[in-house]
Amino acid sequence: MWEYFDEEVFVHLPSELQTLLLRTAPLSKINAQMINQLCNTDNGEALLAQLNKQSNLIIKLPKQCSWYTCNSFFKSFLMHKSKQQNVQHLSDTEIAYLLLDQQQLAEALPHAIRSADQDLIIELLQQGGWALFHDGQFNHLQACFNLIKQVIMQYPELVILKAWMLQSHHQHYKVAPFIKQAEKVFNKLNLKLSQEMLSEFMVIKAQISINQGRISDALTQAQATLSYLPNPSARTSIIAQTIIGEAYHCLGKLDLAYQYFQEVLDLASEQDMFQSIIWSLYQQAEILQAQSLHQKAEEHLQKAIDLIKLHHLESLPLYAFPLHYKVQRAYQAGQFELAEELCKKAIEVLKPQDEQWLLYTYTLQAKIALEQEQQADILIAEIERLLRNQNYHTDWIASANYARLKYWRINNDIAAIEKWLQQAPRPASALNHFDQCHNRNLIRAYIKLGLFDEALEIAQKNMCDAQACQLQMEINRNLILLTSIETKLQKYSKAKRTLTSSG
Template sequence: MLIPSKLSRPVRLENTVVRERLLAKLSVAGNYRLALVTSPAGYGKTTLVSQWAAGINELGWYSLDEGDNQPERFASYLIAAIQQATSGCCASTETMAQKRQYASLSSLFSQLFIELAEWHRPLFLVIDDYHLITNPVIHEAMRFFLRHQPENVTLVVLSRNLPQLGIANLRVRDQLLEIGSQQLAFTHQEAKQFFDGRLSAPLEAAESGQLCDDVAGWATALQLIALSARQNSGLTQQSARRLSGINASHLTDYLIDEVLDNVDGATRQFLLKSSLLRSMNDALIVRVTGEDNGQMRLEEIERQGLFLQRMDGSGEWFSYHPLFGNFLRQRCQWELATELPILHRAAAEGWMALGFPSEAIHHALAAGDANMLRDILLHHAWALFNHSELSLLEESLRSLPWDSLLENPKLILLQAWLMQSQHRYGEVNTLLARAEQEMKCEMDATLHAEFNALRAQVAINNGDQDEAERLATCALEVLPLASYHSRIVATSVHGEVLHCKGDLTRALTLMQQTEQMARHNDVWHYALWSLLQQSEILFAQGFLQAAWETQEKAFQLVREQHLEQLPLHEFLLRIRSQLLWAWARLDDAEVAARSGMDVLAGYQPQQQLQCLSLIIQCSLARGDLDNARGHLNRLENLLGNGPWHSDWVSNADKVRVIYWQMTGDKKSAATWLRQTPKPECADNHFLQGQWRNIARAQILLGDVEPAEIVLEELNDNARRLRLMSDLNRNLLLLNQLYWQQGRKSDAQRVLIEALTLANRTGFISHFVIEGEAMAQQLRQLIQLNTLPELDQHRAQRILREINQHHRHKFAHFDENFVNRLLSHPEVPELIRTSPLTQREWQVLGLIYSGYSNEQIAGELDVAATTIKTHIRNLYQKLGVAHRQDAVQQAQQLLKMMGYGV
């Protein structure tokens, strides 16, 4: 829950000086990205801006306190402030903030700006006391906010120091409105107006002007002088002399003498006790001070001018001026030291009664009351965990004695989940083992099962499939339906284990069960995870259309539950990119991969490895080797920075090996092959992929016998486990091996099987990536006209894709290629003495690529009769009589130039 007072504009106090000169300056704030009001404490920043804001409806106000240094808390309040200003225009962003469903503050703000695009009126967001923010993550996010906020949005920041918001850049670009302490200092006229509103006997203008000069226009000092004058008649000048030249850090002595020692004992006690509350209302005051009517007491303190200010329009919430509040808390530590634990306990009880457990925890910690802290956690810790209050929970659990945790093992489970959520896997098992060993009573069977569910999650994260399966199975045998979170975890882990072991049918069933349980209990990230696993399983089984439809369900879930910035969204975009690539929708595939990288923009660069591999795949399928090389340099740098899941390594190695194949880089392939460990088996698509990489490298190096053994074994496993997509890929690589060996009938046999299987998988790019060797075989099959209609259609589609993306490498015969060809020492003398024109070379390349006369005419945008003339001329110059002879001649020339056709 959000504290309402933190989102309320301060109420204009009676007799407040209206500072027309500064209000006039603020009146044009809407023309700037940032309005910055900076000064030391007590110069009236908040009062001034609240005066200006009084007549503006589309304005959100966020008052910071020390607890707002946590990015999640900061984001929740900031978005709530904008929601108030826009009457709920940004509902999706608010839901994301409440559920902590974003990767970073910048990504959350990106979603906010998308929704604000529909808001066309001027909008102001005031952030008060920004100097309390020290977290660099928040500073960086607010710099992003300022760079990208819509033109109709103005950020107004109040701070005691210059905030780290890229001020210099904004100043140079004239996008910054500044008001500093010199401008905030009271003028003589404002000081006279100030005293006239507070003293029963007005001061002469000269006298008030002198007082103003004595304290350099410092508003708090003027207020202290007025307070002193009311309490001690005739001491106004003496008070001014004492305040002259001092600053906020040296007020303690003055405040003791002139304020605290001049109030009655009951008021002094009230001030000290109530200062422990950063914000307060009637109920909290009654709890902490014991006063019968808290609201009446607060209003009385306000009337006395004791630096108490209203925080909302209803007048229910109050807070002390920051300077005075800090002073009072320090004095409270001295004067009420023995009472502090009791006071903090009372504050904690008050906050709990209002439904704010996080505020209550702060006071329970300050009270050192382990029992109260334990009780709050037992009732509210999981709600705080689900709202990402991880730092607060960790601090709380560290404050509890170990014996208290042993007596309440649910808290030990919570501590372990905190470790798991932060990827501290090694600490999880250590903690659970210690707890089980030292617990004084026998562990409840359900709790033991919950421990096992968590251990299973750790085991699968560490790649220990057998242990994960054992633990998940043990947990599911015991867990009651009420322990839904642990049952979801254990079911998910069991399904993932079966997926890794190649038992796809059972894995799919368990992941469907996980989805149903997660949806029923609103555990949305596990619902999304289960859909992603289902899609991967269906893809591995060769049911790509079903995988697509499952992904569509996942995208719908992301939209409905605002999961756009969860890392799992990147996983979804990545598998969508893989599917689009398989279907040769390369542009769409690259867009999806880049969108996945955007989701992970706030994480370590290494996390982008998978999507980067897909972008390289797209470049390779297009035959754009220069672009692929640029991305490969970055990929190889990332590969050197950490341990990776076998799937990640396999996908990264795949694009490297294909690139080496396309460029004939045998040296890199040989080095990689020597250094790459060979998986123990090939029971899933992760391991099949890496073995396929090994076989491709072996084929490139001419080690065809071991490559054939590998591929035959892969096919056996793929058929046994019904990994149909892997079988499709394996057949294509086996086809290349047979073709390279000159085993044309074997090559044709497995190619026909691959084409038939592609009617189920929809594969296109997997054929295209094999380049000209694949094109030649497809031309022959098409010319034979023996393929079934669907296979014939797919072969023609693949050939078109190869011609489009790879023709320039092999058969375009562009000017640069022809020049190198004619200077080659082995070029036939007939070609040297009877050179073809550039157009005739282009026609030869298109003939070689399998184009008909009509297709060549369309490609070159000339008449079909012109093409016939070109063909007749080039036949004569080459000394050939038929199209097939011309194809063979072109093939010989390409081989001579080093192309592996």
């Protein structure tokens, strides 16, 4: 068929068109500007129109009127013919630069990666790195970073991009040393950062602070970012306000945190920063849940999931957060089969990531298994292993310790509980759900050991903190524990009053 097509169609085309087609055969799409550049002509539009008219050898792309593509048979023929005639195709580097000149980032990207040309990849990242980030194309970003290696340290804007990519994968423990290493290189090269770039580094340091549990530092740094520059970039402002929202959430200022996340939601929607939109909705759902506003929380969560699916972000670790939330809700409702199905879905999302991501899902699976009196030994062993080898947010540590304690209490492993108490987290205050959980872990351990006075002291303080911050879900959980402790201390009248107040 190729021979027939050659004899009946191709040879009858003007030589100028033949040369053009063979030279551009590897391109997925072409426009007049590219033709003019490649063929040293100013007649690109007419040539494309002629080809389009002639037996539909090329066709216009829908919704991209200035762009054309070959039909698949014709493209195969051209590749075959160019090989026969030893036509030298454009290299991946040349194709990538052509497409970049036309702002066709998605099409340029695979050619740039195949080229392994560091200068080209740096230009591509400078031009469209944030677009790739917001579109969730982390694998492509990582491939680019792998190719430019330590050269990245000469480009502060790319250092920031990589730092946020690490943060989006919740590889918190990698972000701080990476930034520290970059700043040493900047000093060595005597690189002077602009005010805007300094604000970029300030906001990533605020994120590092919140990762490390230094909430007051994070709040100060993020607020300084907003006030330091008169016109910070939209992205910097959005990230800073996200961190402020997270800080206020940690400090138990739920209404204020919710307001900041609403502002982030509005600003991120204007900028099509879909991951920021989804994260804000998820954080708002958690705040509403803490206030026992379950229906509104579910509505926010569903909006986040709908956006993830609409923008095809299901492969991002971000998707695991709403899935985990739904697992917890199903677990609390006694819907264990549904909870387990959702855990499996979360594992599918997280398996391509670092294994550290599996800790929280394993924790949820262990809780489900223990509640149904099923074997959880393997899951608990995996949780123990991951806790030893990874760095985690205090929220995940609190949940993992809850599962471990539940397992030890069921198996009457007093030695394990006593050993855990020696190094257990002991927050100075409990103004959020994870510090509340840390304290309840301590309370349950002391109850199991028969140390009811110690348990009561922590429970009363936990209740005061929960009430001060209006953490209604935590208040309810604390009331149950207080009733249990007071009963064990034979304070029956007080236990009855506590139980009544929980209604």
